[in-house]
Amino acid sequence: MLGGLLAAAGALTLALTQAQAQAAEPGTAELYAEHCASCHGTDRLGAMGPALLPENLARLKQADAARVILNGRPATQMPAFAETLSAESAQALAQFIYQPPAEPPRWAEPEILASHLLPHPAGSLPDEPVFEADMLNLFLVVEIGDHHVTVLDGDTMTPVTRFASRYALHGGPKYSPDGRYVYFGSRDGWITKYDLYNLRVVAEVRAGINMRNIAVSADGNYVLAANYLPHSLVLFDATNLGLMKVIDVTGENGTSSRVSAVYTAPPRGSFIAALKDLPEAWEITVRQGRPEVRVMATGTYLDDFFFDPGYQHLIGAARDGKHGLVIDLDSGKTIADLPLPGMPHLGSGITWDYRGRRVMATPHFRTGAVSIIDMDNWEVIKTLQTEGPGFFMRSHENSRYAWVDVFFGPNSDKVHVIDKQTLEIVKTLQPAPGKVSAHVEFDRYGEKLLLSVWDDDGAVIAYDANTLEELKRLPMNKPSGKYNVWNKIRYEEGTSH
Ligand code: DHE
Numbered sequence: 495m496l497g498g499l500l501a502a503a504g505a506l507t508l509a510l511t512q513a514q515a516q517a518a519e520p521g522t523a524e525l526y527a528e529h530c531a532s533c534h535g536t537d538r539l540g541a542m543g544p545a546l547l548p549e550n551l552a553r554l555k556q557a558d559a560a561r562v563i564l565n566g567r568p569a570t571q572m573p574a575f576a577e578t579l580s581a582e583s584a585q586a587l588a589q590f591i592y593q594p595p596a597e598p599p600r601w602a603e604p605e606i607l608a609s610h611l612l613p614h615p616a617g618s619l620p621d622e623p624v625f626e627a628d629m630l631n632l633f634l635v636v637e638i639g640d641h642h643v644t645v646l647d648g649d650t651m652t653p654v655t656r657f658a659s660r661y662a663l664h665g666g667p668k669y670s671p672d673g674r675y676v677y678f679g680s681r682d683g684w685i686t687k688y689d690l691y692n693l694r695v696v697a698e699v700r701a702g703i704n705m706r707n708i709a710v711s712a713d714g715n716y717v718l719a720a721n722y723l724p725h726s727l728v729l730f731d732a733t734n735l736g737l738m739k740v741i742d743v744t745g746e747n748g749t750s751s752r753v754s755a756v757y758t759a760p761p762r763g764s765f766i767a768a769l770k771d772l773p774e775a776w777e778i779t780v781r782q783g784r785p786e787v788r789v790m791a792t793g794t795y796l797d798d799f800f801f802d803p804g805y806q807h808l809i810g811a812a813r814d815g816k817h818g819l820v821i822d823l824d825s826g827k828t829i830a831d832l833p834l835p836g837m838p839h840l841g842s843g844i845t846w847d848y849r850g851r852r853v854m855a856t857p858h859f860r861t862g863a864v865s866i867i868d869m870d871n872w873e874v875i876k877t878l879q880t881e882g883p884g885f886f887m888r889s890h891e892n893s894r895y896a897w898v899d900v901f902f903g904p905n906s907d908k909v910h911v912i913d914k915q916t917l918e919i920v921k922t923l924q925p926a927p928g929k930v931s932a933h934v935e936f937d938r939y940g941e942k943l944l945l946s947v948w949d950d951d952g953a954v955i956a957y958d959a960n961t962l963e964e965l966k967r968l969p970m971n972k973p974s975g976k977y978n979v980w981n982k983i984r985y986e987e988g989t990s991h
Contacts, residue, residue: 522590525583529575530591538591539599539703543572544661545682546591547599549704549723560588569640569950569971601683601703601724606737609700614689616696616733623691625654630673630980631938632690636663639950639972643678645690648937648978651944651956651966655693660684665707665755666977666990670732671714673979677732679708685719687735690979697735701728706753712760716780720753720767727753727767727778729785739785745772746789754797755841757991759805762823768796768810775799775808775821790826794819800843802869803852803987811840815860820872830872836861842886844896844988845869846914855912857884857898864898866917876917881905886933889914889988890981892940893959896988899932906930909945911962921962925955935989938980946973 527536533543544550551559563584566574575584623629631648641661645654660680667678675696678686683702688695701708702721709718710732717735719728727741744750751771756778759766764779773795777788796810807829808821815837820830832838836858843856852869862883866876882903889896896912909931911921923945925931930948937943940959947953954973956966981989 522583522586525579525587526590529579530587533571537599538595539601540661540682545703547703547723548592548594550682551592556588556592559591560584563587599703599723601700603737603740606699606701606728606740609698610735610737611698612696612734614692614694614696619689619692619694619696621691624693627654628938629690630983632673632979633935633937633944634667634676634977635944635946635954635970636667636678636974636976637971638662638974639952639970642971643688644970644973645693646944646954646968646976648942651942651968653968657688657693657695660686660698666975666982668708668710668717668758669977669979669982670710671712671983673983675732676977677708677710677717679705679719681705683719683721685717685730685735687732699730699735699737701730702726707755709756709758709765711765711780712758712763718756718758718765718767718778718785720756722752722770725750725752725771727756727776727785729778729780738783741778741785741787743769743772743776745769745774754795755799757799757801759801759823760985761805766799766801766808766823768792768799768808770795770797775810777823788826790821790823792819792821793828798839798841800840800854800856801991802854803845803985807869809840809843809854811838832865832867832872833874834858834865836863836883838865839885842884842990844887844889846889846891846896846987848914848917855887855896855898857887859883859885859902862900862903864912878912878917878919880910880919881908881922888934888936888943890936890940890943890959891987893936893943893988895920895959895962897934897943897945899930899934901930901932906932909934923962925964926953933975935976935978936981936986938978940988944976946970946976948972948974 534546535541538546564576627647633646635644643659644656662681664681667676683700683705687697701719704723706720717730725743729738751769754768754770756767767776775790795813799810818832818834837860838856845854855866862880864878882900882905884898885901887898900908909923910919913920926947933946944954953967
């Protein structure tokens with residue numbers, strides 16, 4: 495009863511907010527229809543341009559949105575409207591797109607099926623690469639400045655090709671087990687399958703309106719998408735991205751939830767997902783083409799998580815940002831609590847052998863520290879002070895060093911190199927003073943690595959992984975993640991999976 499009253503009051507407030515916005519700015523919906531709808535969709539779900547809904551705009555301030563409307567976005571198709579629209583109209587439009595639409599947006603089976611694009615069905619393109627390179631030592635570089643991807647030869651560190659991606663790719667692209675195909679996920683819900691042998695997009699589908707990430711099953715047969723909006727996990731056949739099943743993410747009490755992320759768990763033959771609005775982790779196993787869900791109660795909401803190398807344990811970051819917990823994936827029970835203040839970024843965790851023990855390390859979003867944890871007894875054995883909070887950590891089995899960036903704060907142009915055996919910082923690099931330097935990926939041998947200068951006028955820098963000398967600098971447009979085929983398909987211990 496109380497819940498019903500609260501829901502009714504919430505709906506009334508929402509209706510009033512919308513009515514007030516519309517009353518304050520008569521004609522804004524018409525302005526949207528005239529100037530924005532052709533690229534962003536009449537329903538604001540996105541078309542050639544990105545979706546313009548509150549969830550999709552969460553990372554952009556409303557004032558910045560008004561500025562983008564007036565000035566456009568360089569290197570994209572977003573034009574400047576300063577000559578057509580007044581500052582007040584731009585402000586009103588910005589306010590309009592941050593309001594939820596009157597009708598909740600829908601993205602279910604019919605919409606997913608209608609979005610499916612299949613320019614090159616499986617089997618229709620040659621099975622030989624159209625260029626010469628070690629196909630297992632290729633890198634993909636995601637350039638978020640102008641939404642492109644560069645394919646890079648990892649032996650010579652030279653670009654092979656560069657192609658336009660969907661708007662705002664996020665998270666690591668996932669490879670087929672043989673490394674021929676790669677699947678990208680965009681924040682707007684698009685999944686793109688790309689053939690690295692033929693350098694072509696072969697299939698696309700839109701799994702949701704606001705997506706977190708995707709995972710590819712260890713056998714290469716399935717792709718599972720994790721959504722914030724709607725609250726769903728969506729299963730596709732990996733061959734042509736045909737829809738198999740929309741799984742509603744709703745708990746036993748009827749509460750639905752966003753999905754924090756989903757990963758494949760190779761030795762278990764399953765996917766593991768954690769939920770943002772329910773204290774649960776789900777194990778999803780596909781049997782005879784049908785997904786089966788096993789629910790594990792976690793006692794807390796998990797934002798970010800990681801696995802031990804055998805996928806026996808899930809190590810999750812609790813939403814309060816003050817601790818982590820370890821869940822035994824067989825029993826579903828929480829077996830340890832980790833003292834990790836400062837919001838650990840466990841999605842970026844890596845592991846290595848340290849004096850006969852397996853340790854894991856994670857940077858923190860809120861403190862300048864790297865925590866190093868013994869994975870046998872789950873004790874923090876070292877907290878390494880850094881020059882600011884970091885985002886990404888990387889190493890390679892063949893390298894004695896682990897790299898961590900200082901993503902936030904006044905030292906965001908610095909990157910630390912940690913000796914994995916002394917657990918000390920042995921060098922701090924500042925490759926482009928004043929510009930964020932972040933995210934490392936090694937080549938397949940662990941001999942060279944790439945670091946991003948995270949700027950529109952940016953670069954990827956190749957380093958010798960042993961001498962730490964710079965080898966080469968390739969100009970790029972805000973390069974974010976780099977992904978080496980071999981390291982990903984072998985689940986290399988120093989990289990993300
Ligand atoms: Fe990410 C990976 C969540 C903000 C760049 N990020 C991931 C993954 C998750 C995640 C769950 C793992 C998915 C995978 O690889 O399958 N990211 C989040 C957030 O919750 C957060 C903090 C807020 C949000 O808005 O979503 C966030 N992420 C960012 C950024 O602001 C970054 C720096 C720029 C961007 O592109 O948005 C960013 N995230 C990345 C990158 C990866 C990533 C480059 C892949 C890292 C890898 O090496 O695998």
